[in-house]
Amino acid sequence: MSGGKMIRKLLILLCLLTLMLNGCASEKTKQTAAQENDTEEDSGEKKIQIGLTVDSFVIERWIRDRDVFVATARELGAEVNVQDAGADTKEQISQIDYFIKKHMDVIVIIARDCKALSEAVERAHNAGIRVISYDRMVNDADTDMYISFDNRKVGEVMAQSMMEAIPDGGKIFMVQGSASDNNVDMVKEGFEDTLKNSDLKVVYEANCEGWIAELAADYVEEALEEYPDVKGIMCGNDDIASQVIQVLAENQLAGQVIVVGQDGDLAACQRIVEGTQYMTAFKSIEDLACQAAEYAVKMAEEGKLPSDVTDTMNDGSYDIPAKVLEPVAVTRDNIDEVIIDGGFHRRDEVYLNTDYDTE
Numbered sequence: 612m613s614g615g616k617m618i619r620k621l622l623i624l625l626c627l628l629t630l631m632l633n634g635c636a637s638e639k640t641k642q643t644a645a646q647e648n649d650t651e652e653d654s655g656e657k658k659i660q661i662g663l664t665v666d667s668f669v670i671e672r673w674i675r676d677r678d679v680f681v682a683t684a685r686e687l688g689a690e691v692n693v694q695d696a697g698a699d700t701k702e703q704i705s706q707i708d709y710f711i712k713k714h715m716d717v718i719v720i721i722a723r724d725c726k727a728l729s730e731a732v733e734r735a736h737n738a739g740i741r742v743i744s745y746d747r748m749v750n751d752a753d754t755d756m757y758i759s760f761d762n763r764k765v766g767e768v769m770a771q772s773m774m775e776a777i778p779d780g781g782k783i784f785m786v787q788g789s790a791s792d793n794n795v796d797m798v799k800e801g802f803e804d805t806l807k808n809s810d811l812k813v814v815y816e817a818n819c820e821g822w823i824a825e826l827a828a829d830y831v832e833e834a835l836e837e838y839p840d841v842k843g844i845m846c847g848n849d850d851i852a853s854q855v856i857q858v859l860a861e862n863q864l865a866g867q868v869i870v871v872g873q874d875g876d877l878a879a880c881q882r883i884v885e886g887t888q889y890m891t892a893f894k895s896i897e898d899l900a901c902q903a904a905e906y907a908v909k910m911a912e913e914g915k916l917p918s919d920v921t922d923t924m925n926d927g928s929y930d931i932p933a934k935v936l937e938p939v940a941v942t943r944d945n946i947d948e949v950i951i952d953g954g955f956h957r958r959d960e961v962y963l964n965t966d967y968d969t970e
Contacts, residue, residue: 659689659717659911661904662710666723666747667698670822670850672874672896673721676746679900680719687908698821700724707731711738716911719903720754722747725793741910744931745903748793753929756916758903760894760936762794766801768940769871772890773811773843776869780810781842784834786827786855788847790818795847798873802845814838819851827854835862843869849879849891856887875941880950880961883943893941893949902934 661684668674681691692710696703700723710718711734718735722728725747732742732752742749744757773783785802788795795818803813815838817830827846835841835858844859846852852872859865865887872879873892882888909917916932924933941949951958 659684659687659908660713660715661689661691661907661911662694662706662713662715662718663691663721663745664694664696664703664706664710664718665721666696666703668695669698670848671876675896676721676900679897680904683901683904684908687905689904689908689911691904696723698723700727704728704731707735711735711740714738715740717741717743717907719743719745719907720747720749721745722749722792724791725750726791728752741907743903743907743910744926746794746899748924748926748931750793750926751928752926754926754931755910756906756920756934757924757926757931758899758906758934759794760899760938762797763801765873765892765894765938766798766803767805768892768938769798769845769873769890770802770805770809770811772871772940772942773845773869774806774809776889777811777842780812782814782838782840783811783843783845784815784831784838784841785813785817785845786830786847786851787816787818787845788851789820789822791820792822798847811843814841819847822848822850824848824850824854827851828858831855831858835864841868843871846870846872848872849874849876849888852882852888852891853878856882860887873938875950875955877956877960880941880946880956881964883941883946884962884965886943890940890942892938893955894938895936895953895955897955899936902936906934 663680665673665677677693681693684691694706696706703723707718708731718740720728728749729752732749732754735742742754744754746759748757787799815834819826844855846855849872852870856865856870859868869889871890872888875891875893879888879891906917920932920934922933922935923930939949950956951961
């Protein structure tokens with residue numbers, strides 16, 4: 612086994628261990644949150660209570676979502692009880708039941724498994740609690756609202772960027788996120804439909820279950836053995852792209868193969884200005900988290916969905932009121948305008964590994 616493969620195997624094991632530890636940590640968080648709620652009840656204060664259960668904080672962006680959501684809700688006078696499911700579906704179901712027991716006004720779910728939470732949502736509804744699907748649609752659950760980015764559009768802008776960067780066509784790989792994530796299906800639909808009239812051909816597909824990015828390295832090594840002349844690689848997110856580009860670098864292909872991802876992670880932005888990643892589908896997490904918190908508070912205050920939510924998305928069984936934000940394709944051409952001028956990352960951070968004059 613090569614040194615690179617050995618390191619990646621160790622990273623995967625370390626990631627799995629981290630997920631296990633997160634599950635243990637979430638129980639401690641639950642106990643702390645319960646103590647805080649008891650103290651609030653004793654003091655006679657009655658604030659809107661929002662429960663936020665998160666898939667896990669292994670993916671960088673969820674930390675940012677949490678921070679903005681909590682800060683916004685608090686500014687509006689609400690309290691947020693945050694639970695980390697530690698990438699464990701059973702733990703997330705337990706957390707939803709815990710929120711029901713604590714009589715939360717609204718439960719916001721960043722789903723671990725979009726297909727496994729419908730019964731837990733039904734229990735929340737039976738208890739008179741509103742439920743919001745955040746970024747990932749909980750399937751067949753009739754949640755009170757879905758708020759996310761246009762994930763089909765994410766796939767479309769990924770494909771459009773590849774078509775622009777590879778005008779003569781060629782072979783491409785798709786290294787996607789977890790198959791249990793409903794968003795992955797929508798991104799795939801947008802990507803493949805946009806490519807139909809192009810000369811780009813998908814010759815290899817794989818899914819990183821649990822969004823474990825380290826799995827992508829082995830997939831790309833396997834694909835390169837059969838298709839060494841690959842022209843582009845579509846990655847489920849920027850974390851997966853980091854592993855893909857590492858393998859490309861080991862094969863002296865970094866910067867030659869067009870790589871696209873999503874989320875606007877700092878490392879991805881650095882790779883874009885360095886020339887090893889072509890594009891990231893940027894989604895303003897601050898806007899998403901801020902609006903979600905505002906809607907959660909309004910739903911708790913008014914007992915119904917705000918009237919400005921007029922779109923719908925189907926969850927497999929029901930048409931769900933939806934608020935959908937637009938992604939933006941970020942390349943070297945517009946990264947200063949969108950990412951830096953927009954305040955998402957600082958100029959000195961983005962250009963850290965280049966000779967660019969940041970003054």
